[in-house]
Amino acid sequence: MMNLTLKIWRQKNSNDKGSIVDYPVTDISPDMSFLEMLDVLNQELIEKGEEPVAFDHDCREGICGTCSLYINGRAHGPSTRITACQLHMRSFKDGDTIYIEPWRAKAFPVIKDLIVDRTSFDRIQQAGGFISVNTSGNTQDANAIPIEKENADKAFDAATCIGCGACVASCKNSSAMLFVSAKVSQFALLPQGQVEATDRVLNMVKQMDEEGFGNCTNTGACEVECPKGISLENIARMNREYLAASFKG
Numbered sequence: 650m651m652n653l654t655l656k657i658w659r660q661k662n663s664n665d666k667g668s669i670v671d672y673p674v675t676d677i678s679p680d681m682s683f684l685e686m687l688d689v690l691n692q693e694l695i696e697k698g699e700e701p702v703a704f705d706h707d708c709r710e711g712i713c714g715t716c717s718l719y720i721n722g723r724a725h726g727p728s729t730r731i732t733a734c735q736l737h738m739r740s741f742k743d744g745d746t747i748y749i750e751p752w753r754a755k756a757f758p759v760i761k762d763l764i765v766d767r768t769s770f771d772r773i774q775q776a777g778g779f780i781s782v783n784t785s786g787n788t789q790d791a792n793a794i795p796i797e798k799e800n801a802d803k804a805f806d807a808a809t810c811i812g813c814g815a816c817v818a819s820c821k822n823s824s825a826m827l828f829v830s831a832k833v834s835q836f837a838l839l840p841q842g843q844v845e846a847t848d849r850v851l852n853m854v855k856q857m858d859e860e861g862f863g864n865c866t867n868t869g870a871c872e873v874e875c876p877k878g879i880s881l882e883n884i885a886r887m888n889r890e891y892l893a894a895s896f897k898g
């Protein structure tokens with residue numbers, strides 16, 4: 650069992666200045682997940698009549714992308730290729746001090762404590778629009794269209810992006826290029842994605858810029874901290890798609 654000191658960002662609302670508050674927690678099992686450890690703290694706070702720490706979570710198994718926690722200065726904590734909900738307390742030791750903060754980026758304003766508003770990502774995806782599908786009754790089975798194995802694999806890899814925002818949070822420019830390039834690439838590599846390809850990349854990049862994300866300067870922190878291992882190769886692909894679309898558009 651471990652005793653820890655948590656230093657947690659508390660902020661009442663988006664207008665509040667916010668500050669770090671110290672919370673000791675005791676008897677933490679190394680088998681607990683990081684979020685279960687926060688549940689223990691919140692239960693204690695509720696029992697004492699204090700406001701629990703607000704943090705985002707849903708699936709708790711690395712799928713939904715909501716558990717956006719900056720732990721000891723790293724997006725999703727000290728381990729790579731996992732989300733904060735997949736982090737276990739065995740990654741820490743008795744007596745540790747753990748800093749827990751929300752994502753920091755202009756386009757991800759803090760709503761409360763550790764929860765940020767990531768609807769900018771939703772608007773970027775919406776700007777990408779739909780895929781045209783022939784519903785005339787003569788629709789060809791998608792599996793009947795041959796797709797090169799390498800492209801199918803790369804499209805699938807790009808589609809594993811869970812929209813968590815760790816790429817933005819870990820980038821010194823708060824760039825969303827890794828996220829947007831994954832969303833562009835998952836369609837750009839498939840024949841089904843070609844019909845709207847020009848508008849898609851132009852509109853998504855335009856929306857990304859309007860949301861206030863920074864420029865990419867190829868530092869690569871996003872790729873290191875991405876829990877799904879989304880490759881920088883996608884950014885290069887998006888740049889090529891964008892250039893080609895600019896000539897056409």
Ligand code: SF4
Nearest residue numbers: 810811813814816875
């Ligand atoms: S690219 Fe990676 S870090 Fe960025 S939103 Fe997608 S899964 Fe999260």
Ligand code: FES
Nearest residue numbers: 709713714716734
């Ligand atoms: S709670 Fe869903 S990815 Fe962490």
